[in-house]
Amino acid sequence: MKVALIVAIDKERGIGKNNDLMWHLPADMQFFKATTSGHIVVTGRKNYDSIPERFRPLPNRENAVLTRNSHYEAPGALLFSSLDACLEHYRNETERTVFIIGGGQIYKEALAANVVDEMFITHVHGTFGADTFFPEIDANAWNSEIVSTHAKDEKHAYGFEILKYVRKS
Numbered sequence: 001m002k003v004a005l006i007v008a009i010d011k012e013r014g015i016g017k018n019n020d021l022m023w024h025l026p027a028d029m030q031f032f033k034a035t036t037s038g039h040i041v042v043t044g045r046k047n048y049d050s051i052p053e054r055f056r057p058l059p060n061r062e063n064a065v066l067t068r069n070s071h072y073e074a075p076g077a078l079l080f081s082s083l084d085a086c087l088e089h090y091r092n093e094t095e096r097t098v099f100i101i102g103g104g105q106i107y108k109e110a111l112a113a114n115v116v117d118e119m120f121i122t123h124v125h126g127t128f129g130a131d132t133f134f135p136e137i138d139a140n141a142w143n144s145e146i147v148s149t150h151a152k153d154e155k156h157a158y159g160f161e162i163l164k165y166v167r168k169s
């Protein structure tokens with residue numbers, strides 16, 4: 001099983017506000033879609049709730065939602081009551097990658113548990129007054145490379161770059 005994480009952060013490591021994203025960056029959304037399609041996405045219940053109903057479960061991906069609420073319903077998604085139980089379920093996966101797609105609680109738990117093999121982090125050139133943050137990462141623990149850079153343009157109010165981080169063995 002390979003575990004990856006995908007996130008977009010601002011200059012303060014902010015990832016969201018009022019249970020929503022803080023920017024509209026179509027090229028980054030496209031990267032998210034292309035990178036996770038065909039794989040498994042693991043999301044916290046709040047992040048899942050923030051996805052408009054008509055867009056969930058995210059198509060062409062197996063959606064796994066973490067919740068401690070045994071009455072929660074998410075048609076078309078698998079529910080797990082802990083990150084451990086979820087990863088145990090996918091332990092023997094060889095074809096698909098397990099993508100941790102947030103939000104803040106899930107990123108924090110996955111990184112603290114040391115289960116993440118690689119990360120795709122979009123660094124957005126701005127600050128947005130977030131109320132939810134990505135954890136600080138230990139720069140020495142990861143090798144990084146630039147995947148792509150995007151200048152701001154008529155469709156993107158902010159520039160950003162996408163980096164891939166691979167855990168040092």
Ligand SMILES: NC(=O)c1ccc[n+]([C@@H]2O[C@H](COP(=O)([O-])OP(=O)(O)OC[C@H]3O[C@@H](n4cnc5c(N)ncnc54)[C@H](OP(=O)(O)O)[C@@H]3O)[C@@H](O)[C@H]2O)c1
Nearest residue numbers: 008016019020044045046047067068082102103104105106
């Ligand atoms: N910028 C990005 O790339 C990005 C990506 C994703 C999300 N976001 C943003 O992040 C924000 C949401 O993040 P958040 O931290 O508030 O919430 P979250 O991590 O999406 O979800 C938290 C919920 O997940 C469940 N949960 C957490 N840990 C669990 C565990 N170990 N076992 C079982 N269930 C568990 C609980 O659900 P129950 O309460 O149902 O028990 C908890 O309330 C939004 O603003 C969203 O837009 C940003």
